[in-house]
Amino acid sequence: MNVTEIYKGISSSYIEGNGSSNGSLGTLIIPHSLNKTINIFSIIILFITMISLGCTMEILKIKNHFLKPKGVAIALVAQFGIMPLAAFCLAKIMQMDPAKAVTVLICGCCPGGTLSNIFSLALKGDMNLSIVMTTCSSIAALGMMPLLLYIYCQGFAGLQNAVPYGGIITALALTLVPCAIGIAINHYKPNYSPVVKKAGFAILIVSSIIMSVLSGIAIKDALWMILTADALSVAALMPLTGFTLGYVMSVLCRLSPQCSRTISMETGCQNIQLCTVILKVAFPPEVIGPMFLFPLIYISLQCTEALLLVLCFRCYQTFKQQAEDAREHDSVDVKQEVAKQP
8 A cells, every 4th residue: 555545544534524625634735845844843853852851861760760660650551541542532522534633643642741841840749750751651652652543543434544653653763862862961971961951942942933933834824724623622621631630540549749740740741742743754744734733732732731730739839838837826826825824
């Protein structure tokens, strides 16, 4: 089966579902040079992100968590159990066409992203567990992501043979190379790690801005295709589901509040850079259409929800501390009154 026949399952099903090809995702044409440039910047962003992630990892801490794997095991089950199932259920409930459904499934099956480490820190979570979890999910995704995509794609007509598993596995394998480079830098040249992370962050911002501008130019006449009620609803509900169920599952497994908050963030935060690269590199633009921008919508809503959770947690801590201070003050007053009595 050649490439055209493989992707026909997505594009033809979408056209049939809409009655015509007008406005379908399969009709979007991006100039080859512009598409190639966007692909290059997508890969650069992913490469830099994974190097920076590697620079946060310490071999000794990873080893310690493997010796006590309960937290990591629960987090892996949450990551590859909750999010893919949530993506599948939401795509089914919203009755998404194949192009949208495969995008949502790929996003849901991705491993945890680096943003989870930032939000775990903001929630005063277990940073060692967060970093180890991101590492383990990135490695486990090499086998779990293709397997889960194969399983869940069986539920959508036209997707059974339309997913480019070879391209996805290649993209996943390539993410491990820069991650290994970052780990090596942090292990052998730890003094360079802060410099690499700061430089990587600056390059990441510039590259992201350039890619966003180029993507906007590429689909300026078709942007409305992705700003639909079903896509926006799924992008809002998926991370919220991950945050909530990840926390509930951790509490039920009797993990500490610190670990529970960490697993909550690790479950809801996906590796959006990897998702973008897969959608841009593994699928032809005339097939996936503007849906390659879905990860940008997802990450925007994901960050908004995570920030709201951080704000709620900080407010709770403030009120709790004030209540404790008030109780201590009342206790001191009572003791002073007792001491004054003859």
